[in-house]
Amino acid sequence: MRSFAIAAFVCLPLSAAPAAQDVPSFVNSETPALVDTYKDIHAHPELSHFEARTSHILAEALRAAGYTVTERVGRYPDGSQAYGVVGVLKNGPGPTLMVRADMDALPIVEETGVPYASHVTMKDLAGQTVGVMHACGHDVHTTVMIGTARAMVAMKSQWHGTLMLVGQPSEETIDGAKAMLADHLYKRFGRPDRIIGLHDTNGLAAGTVGVRSGASAASSTSIDVVIRGIGGHGAYPNAGRDPITLAALYITQIQTIVSREEDPQDPTVVTVGHIEGGTKRNIIPDQVKLELTTRSFSDKSRDTVIRGLEQMAAGITASAGLPPEKATTVTVLDDESTPVLYNDPAQTALVRATLVKALGADNVSDIPRAMASEDVGVFALPNHEIPLTYFILGAMDPVKLTAAHAAGKELPGPHTSRFEPLPEPTIRTGVTAMTSVAISLLQ
Ligand SMILES: [Zn+2]
Numbered sequence: 001m002r003s004f005a006i007a008a009f010v011c012l013p014l015s016a017a018p019a020a021q022d023v024p025s026f027v028n029s030e031t032p033a034l035v036d037t038y039k040d041i042h043a044h045p046e047l048s049h050f051e052a053r054t055s056h057i058l059a060e061a062l063r064a065a066g067y068t069v070t071e072r073v074g075r076y077p078d079g080s081q082a083y084g085v086v087g088v089l090k091n092g093p094g095p096t097l098m099v100r101a102d103m104d105a106l107p108i109v110e111e112t113g114v115p116y117a118s119h120v121t122m123k124d125l126a127g128q129t130v131g132v133m134h135a136c137g138h139d140v141h142t143t144v145m146i147g148t149a150r151a152m153v154a155m156k157s158q159w160h161g162t163l164m165l166v167g168q169p170s171e172e173t174i175d176g177a178k179a180m181l182a183d184h185l186y187k188r189f190g191r192p193d194r195i196i197g198l199h200d201t202n203g204l205a206a207g208t209v210g211v212r213s214g215a216s217a218a219s220s221t222s223i224d225v226v227i228r229g230i231g232g233h234g235a236y237p238n239a240g241r242d243p244i245t246l247a248a249l250y251i252t253q254i255q256t257i258v259s260r261e262e263d264p265q266d267p268t269v270v271t272v273g274h275i276e277g278g279t280k281r282n283i284i285p286d287q288v289k290l291e292l293t294t295r296s297f298s299d300k301s302r303d304t305v306i307r308g309l310e311q312m313a314a315g316i317t318a319s320a321g322l323p324p325e326k327a328t329t330v331t332v333l334d335d336e337s338t339p340v341l342y343n344d345p346a347q348t349a350l351v352r353a354t355l356v357k358a359l360g361a362d363n364v365s366d367i368p369r370a371m372a373s374e375d376v377g378v379f380a381l382p383n384h385e386i387p388l389t390y391f392i393l394g395a396m397d398p399v400k401l402t403a404a405h406a407a408g409k410e411l412p413g414p415h416t417s418r419f420e421p422l423p424e425p426t427i428r429t430g431v432t433a434m435t436s437v438a439i440s441l442l443q
């Protein structure tokens, strides 16, 4: 018995699956089940802060694959617990690689018409009932993480070190990554040596990926502006100071920050996305509230925007002859802001080479930087302390994409009701890409 046991032990690495297994054939065999999982998650989207079901599906899948899993990782500033998931697989000495996927959906009524479309409504944080849709493809990301988890177990003989899979909640509200760090993610589970992640896109065909070195997505800064005036009867504007007129002037004036004060070589965006003031046509209100987002790739351009908003706010107050207690205020919301997403050049070069090897050079493109933002960069810590690479996963039906581009159009993109990833090649490519990259970074 004893010699048999030794013989079996010695034989195991040779006869067990890993030696015969390669990434593409393993992923091909897993893809049908993963597509079912994707459709299930897609049909049951959950808003940021409410990812109970999705996070549990991810946690159970990682547990079943052999990972040590912790749920409810993350704490928001109000003290509430987030739905973050951490799955750890130790495989001998070596570096720690963190793979990040986000899990939340958006308050959008789905209009894709696919058989697995969402019909879900739920109450948002403000208590309003809204339609919910995976309109940013975080269902793709979660599913790709499940597939990658399984593939990395099957490929255990090809890598060593520690794999740390992080299911992040609340990307759309850009407070999920911060909540996980605030809950001592790195103290509890170890500080990773490297971080990777992916996001799907309407700009590339399913079966392909895109990558960029250096600054890849802009920083996002949320800013509230309150323009105060002196309310009164709409028939007697001379008796007060109309904040709606002041708001109109201010909104027009702040557009000159980008066009006249910023360096044209350093792109910046200032958008007023929400304006609220007044109750009735014949009442002049006391104040108007503006919600702004700004996007930039440097601290300099971000600071120029904030300084411009403050100076012009002071100018509005002065020009209306308002007293200090009626001053227009500008408040930067750090909890709702996120840094530039910076892809570490050395690591990204290795990732790109791996993607070319795994998918073929024709299926890997170099992509422009995006003015959109992503909070995955928060995990890299200030000054890009931990090397991070975030690549882009093509998700569109190639035939439809070619036809759209030939007509000079784009297919519906993320954050729209008709954003429609093509499940099968997208998920297969995502798992192949992520697994190949993870193996190459865990050598
Ligand atoms: Zn999004």
Ligand SMILES: [Zn+2]
Pocket (backbone or CB within 6 Å): 136, 137, 138, 171, 199, 414
């Ligand atoms: Zn997204």
